[in-house]
Amino acid sequence: MSNDIAVTVSHVSKTFKLPHDKAASVKGNLIRTIQRKRGYEIQHALEDINFEVKKGEFYGIVGKNGGGKSTLLKVISGIYAPTKGGVSVSGKLTPFIELGVGFNPELTGRENVFLNGALLGFNRKEMQAMYEDIVAFAELGRFMDQKLKNYSSGMQVRLAFSIAIRAESDILVMDEVLAVGDAAFQKKCFDVFRELKKQGRTIILVTHDMANVERFCDRVLVIDKGKQLTVTTPAKASSIYARLNVSEEAINKNDLLADNTKIREGNGVVIVEDVQLYSGQKSAKIFNTGEDLTVELTLKRDEAHSNVPLVCGLSFHDSDDHIIAGPNSLLASIKPDATEVSFTMANLTLAPGDYKITTAVFGKDMEVFDLIEKWINFSVISDRQIPGFVDLRGEWSSRKGKDR
Amino acid sequence: MKLFNRVFSKQNRALLAELVRTDFKLRYQGSLLGYAWSLLRPLLMFAILYVVFVIAFPLGKGVPHYPVYLFMGIVIWNFFTEMTQQSLGSIVGRGDLIRKIRIPRWIIVFSSSIAALINLGLNLVVLAIFMALNHVDIMRSILLLPLLLFEVYVFALGISLFLSAAFVKFRDVSYIWDVVVQAGFYLTPILYPLSKITSLTFQKIMLLNPMAQSLQDARYAVVSHDSAVVTISRVFDGGWYSLIPFTIVLVTLMGGLAYFKSQANSFAENI
Numbered sequence: 001m002s003n004d005i006a007v008t009v010s011h012v013s014k015t016f017k018l019p020h021d022k023a024a025s026v027k028g029n030l031i032r033t034i035q036r037k038r039g040y041e042i043q044h045a046l047e048d049i050n051f052e053v054k055k056g057e058f059y060g061i062v063g064k065n066g067g068g069k070s071t072l073l074k075v076i077s078g079i080y081a082p083t084k085g086g087v088s089v090s091g092k093l094t095p096f097i098e099l100g101v102g103f104n105p106e107l108t109g110r111e112n113v114f115l116n117g118a119l120l121g122f123n124r125k126e127m128q129a130m131y132e133d134i135v136a137f138a139e140l141g142r143f144m145d146q147k148l149k150n151y152s153s154g155m156q157v158r159l160a161f162s163i164a165i166r167a168e169s170d171i172l173v174m175d176e177v178l179a180v181g182d183a184a185f186q187k188k189c190f191d192v193f194r195e196l197k198k199q200g201r202t203i204i205l206v207t208h209d210m211a212n213v214e215r216f217c218d219r220v221l222v223i224d225k226g227k228q229l230t231v232t233t234p235a236k237a238s239s240i241y242a243r244l245n246v247s248e249e250a251i252n253k254n255d256l257l258a259d260n261t262k263i264r265e266g267n268g269v270v271i272v273e274d275v276q277l278y279s280g281q282k283s284a285k286i287f288n289t290g291e292d293l294t295v296e297l298t299l300k301r302d303e304a305h306s307n308v309p310l311v312c313g314l315s316f317h318d319s320d321d322h323i324i325a326g327p328n329s330l331l332a333s334i335k336p337d338a339t340e341v342s343f344t345m346a347n348l349t350l351a352p353g354d355y356k357i358t359t360a361v362f363g364k365d366m367e368v369f370d371l372i373e374k375w376i377n378f379s380v381i382s383d384r385q386i387p388g389f390v391d392l393r394g395e396w397s398s399r400k401g402k403d404r
Numbered sequence: 405m406k407l408f409n410r411v412f413s414k415q416n417r418a419l420l421a422e423l424v425r426t427d428f429k430l431r432y433q434g435s436l437l438g439y440a441w442s443l444l445r446p447l448l449m450f451a452i453l454y455v456v457f458v459i460a461f462p463l464g465k466g467v468p469h470y471p472v473y474l475f476m477g478i479v480i481w482n483f484f485t486e487m488t489q490q491s492l493g494s495i496v497g498r499g500d501l502i503r504k505i506r507i508p509r510w511i512i513v514f515s516s517s518i519a520a521l522i523n524l525g526l527n528l529v530v531l532a533i534f535m536a537l538n539h540v541d542i543m544r545s546i547l548l549l550p551l552l553l554f555e556v557y558v559f560a561l562g563i564s565l566f567l568s569a570a571f572v573k574f575r576d577v578s579y580i581w582d583v584v585v586q587a588g589f590y591l592t593p594i595l596y597p598l599s600k601i602t603s604l605t606f607q608k609i610m611l612l613n614p615m616a617q618s619l620q621d622a623r624y625a626v627v628s629h630d631s632a633v634v635t636i637s638r639v640f641d642g643g644w645y646s647l648i649p650f651t652i653v654l655v656t657l658m659g660g661l662a663y664f665k666s667q668a669n670s671f672a673e674n675i
Contacts, residue, residue, distance in 0.1 A: 016673060026576045074672065078506045081669040097504040104426060106433050111426075118422035119505055121415035 006171050006202040007053040007076060007093075011085035014046040014071055045071040046226045048085070055091075055170075056200040058193075060217035060234065062208055062241050068226040069206045070175060073097065076204065077173050091170030091202070094120060098175070100160030105149035109140060109159060112148050116163045130166055137188075138162040158185060165192050171202040190215075210238045235383060242352070242381045243286060266370040269305045270361050274298040275376050287348055289382040289391055296342040297359060307336045310369065313360040314343055317374055319353055324389055328360075349393060351386040354379050416511060423515035428522070446482065446527045450475050450534075457595055467597045468628040472531070472538045476627060477594040479527045480553070480619055484560050485585050487520035491564030492571050492578055499675040509668045513568050517561055524553070535626075545625040552622045555653055559614050562656035565664040572667065572674050592616045598634040608645075611636040614656075617649040 017040040046068045053059045063069045074080040076087055077095035102119050103112050113134060117127040135141050138158040148156065193216055196203060207213060213220055213234045220237035222229040224244055232240070278294040279287055287293050295314060313328035327343060334341060356374035363369055432438045454471055457463050464470030494516045501507060535542075571577045592615045593601075601607055611617050611634070620635045627633065636646045 026574050026580075029574070079503065079672045093506075095505060101504040102501050104430065106430055107426065111429070115422050115426055118419045119501070119507065121418065123414060123418035124421070 004055050005052050006055045006057070006090055007204070008088045009049055009051050009072075009076065009085070010087075012046055012049045012072070012075055012082045012087060013044070013084040014068075014075055014080060015083045016043045016045055017041070018043055044226055046075065046082075046223075049223070049228050051221050051228070051231055053171075053202060053204060055202055056197075057202055057218050058197055058216050059202070059204045060213045060220040060237065061204065061206045061223065062210070062213060062220055062237055063223040064208070064244055067224050069223060070097070071226075072223065073173055073175050073204070073206050089171065092168070093171040093173060094167045094169035095173040096164055096175065099157055099164060103148055103156065103160065106147060108147055109144040109151065113144075113159070113163060116160065117166070120163065120167045122166070134159075134162045134166065137165075154182065154185075161185075161189065165196075169201075171204070172196065173204045173206075175206045176208075208241070210234075210241060214238060239381055239383050263373040264371065266361070266368040268302065269308060269363065269369045270299055270301050270310055271370040272297050272359050272361060272372060273300045275357070275359055277376065277378055285377070286379045286381060289348055289350065289352065289380060289384070289386060291348050292344060292346050293348050293378075294342050294344040295357060295376075296340060297361075299339050299341060299361065301337075301339070309336045309364050310334060311362045311364070311366070312341050312343075313362065315358045315360075316350075317356045317358065318389065319355070321374075322389075324350070324355070347393075348380065349391045350380045351389050351391065352380050352382045411508075416508060419507060420511055420515055420518070423511065424518050424522075427515065427519045431519075442523055442526045443530060446479065446530055449482075450478060450530075453478060453595070463596050463600065467599070467632045468630050469535075469538050469540050470597075472534050472540055473597070473623050473627050473633070474595070475531055475534055476623055477592075477619055479524070479531055480556060480622060481589065481592065481594050481615070482527070483520055483524040483553075484556055484615060485589075486523060487517050487557075487560040488563050488567060488581065489585070490516040490520060491560075492567040492581060494564075495568045495572055495671060496675055502675060503672050509671060510565070510664065513561075513564055513664075517557070517564060520560075521557070540627060543625070543629070545629070548625040549622055552618045552625065555614065555618050555650070558657050559618075559653045562653070562658070562660035565660035566656075569664045569667040569671075572671055588613075588615065592619060593634075594619065597632060599632045604639060607634055608639050611639055612645075612648050612652070614649040614653045 019040045049072060061069055061072060071080065073095065074097065075082050076089075077093065077097070078087075078089075079095065079097070100112075100116065102115055104115065107115065110131075113131060114124060114127050122130075135144055138155075138161070140155060140159055143151065143155065151159070193203070197216070203216075205212070205217065217234045217237075219231060220234050221231050222237050222240050222244075229240060230237075275298070276296045277284055278296060279291050280294075284293075297312060299310075301308070311328055311330050312334065313326065315326040316324045318324055329341070329343075355378055357376040357378070358371070358373045359376070360371040361369040432441055435441060437444065453474060457474060458471055464474065467473055491513050494512050495502065495509065498512045501512070502509065567577055567581060591610065592613060593610065598607060598610065598616075598620060601610070611620065617636045620633065624633045624635045631638075636649065640646050
């Protein structure tokens with residue numbers, strides 16, 4: 001391991017044996033051994049994870065819930081032993097899987113400070129020296145001689161965090177500790193993080209808050225379903241992570257819409273049988289800003305009206321149900337006997353977010369044949385920040401004005 | 405020495421002290437008499453046994469200072485059971501720490517053993533008072549007592565390491581151990597003088613048990629050299645067999661350590 005590497009994770013895999021029946025007992029085990037039955041399921045929590053964290057780096061690990069982040073963190077921290085592969089750490093590493101580990105509700109705040117300090121490796125004398133600072137930072141001076149069970153959860157977290165930041169380790173490993181506390185306290189935490197970073201400590205942060213990732217991290221590891229997707233910049237990681245989340249949401253939503261929740265009206269002379277979204281030639285649900293998006297309607301006509309002229313309309317809604325746009329085919333010519341109608345937006349300008357489409361088919365005199373509200377979902381993601389609803393694709397220019 | 409320094413590093417010592425302190429603070433949490441119970445419990449226990457085995461059924465006739473002899477047995481046996489039973493659940497009980505922080509696992513077992521040692525110390529104070537009341541002569545052999553207590557401690561530690569690790573995987577262990585302790589209580593000459601067992605063979609077999617051996621030796625060292633206090637070197641006449649209990653103690657410690665070490669890495673996921 002070279003000198004500027006703080007943590008090396010090489011080919012780490014972790015599998016858990018999940019017993020089928022939870023109550024472990026000698027008898028149960030005996031029976032299973034005799035019957036040669038495997039009484040457990042193998043779960044691959046991590047598969048072949050490889051990465052290095054440099055000294056002084058603020059390293060992020062992101063992924064969805066249940067994706068193996070926390071397991072990876074515990075392996076790095078030495079709480080779990082990896083099934084395969086190894087982790088080498090240079091320097092002292094302190095994990096914060098949770099704030100206030102070992103806090104006992106029956107002890108006073110003061111006693112808990114000393115207990116928690118001991119878990120970080122400080123003896124009583126050292127803790128005494130920093131006790132006042134800890135209490136001041138937590139803003140809990142009046143409460144220290146009360147039992148911890150009488151503290152609010154916010155107070156407990158404040159106390160725990162104030163002790164945690166005293167850890168004199170080279171490497172700090174943190175799991176979602178930012179998610180707690182009020183805004184003022186969060187700001188305090190961020191200041192501490194900046195300070196720690198300035199001091200050249202190595203920090204590994206596991207989170208799914210992309211704002212924090214972009215704010216602090218130098219590099220980010222993205223994992224999904226126990227596998228390493230990539231190590232990349234915070235901005236890229238953000239968009240990969242968004243895609244991971246969106247794909248699942250999109251699928252779930254369409255399941256919902258498959259039932260009768262949609263609002264439908266019209267006389268049924270012509271009905272919309274199906275709608276497909278395409279990116280170029282490929283069927284898609286998620287689009288990048290700048291991609292081409294095609295909405296294709298499949299129509300079905302009443303036998304008696306197989307040649308009735310019609311107008312197709314779409315409206316695009318954002319997640320707050322605002323109508324973003326409402327294109328219709330009044331001006332375009334649709335063949336009277338057409339059954340496939342499509343609408344293409346080249347170079348998608350919508351800002352990232354979730355959208356729904358309402359489809360409608362009208363007769364020539366705008367009588368409603370078939371209108372189905374907000375039944376198609378799609379999502380837009382982007383590598384860039386796009387404030388507002390659309391990317392206007394305008395161009396900025398500047399010149400020196402003439403003297404007046 | 406190097407190993408000692410690593411095992412008892414500043415961090416580990418601080419942690420150990422804090423864990424023991426917490427245990428002690430929490431033990432009598434919410435009771436009116438608090439720490440006084442540490443002394444009251446053995447006293448009351450002794451009072452009952454005194455009424456039953458000294459007044460009602462005088463089992464110990466012929467044994468000098470039988471009440472002290474009896475109390476000594478109770479104190480040492482209680483230390484052994486308290487330490488093993490508390491250590492047994494210690495790893496599981498501290499699951500919150502093990503799953504979230506990296507601390508040496510043995511410290512947890514060690515801290516409950518120290519809590520038991522502190523109680524033993526208190527009980528020995530009570531014992532000393534009884535000795536004075538009973539006019540027991542202080543013999544030079546009393547110097548052997550710390551060594552004998554150390555033997556009991558090492559034996560209990562080996563068992564504790566094994567039990568605490570096994571309990572993580574098999575919750576049956578605690579029930580099994582309860583039964584073993586019950587049986588051990590009667591197989592060890594605690595209530596009855598060993599001299600009441602007339603068969604020499606049985607005396608020999610019983611004294612191979614490290615608890616019986618250390619108990620009798622401790623009584624011999626502290627209470628009386630009378631021939632009614634049967635010790636292992638007396639029944640084997642100083643032969644090599646007397647070393648068997650010590651071997652058992654050592655093997656138990658090694659076995660317990662080895663098993664604990666083999667399991668320690670997977671505590672976090674098995675709890």
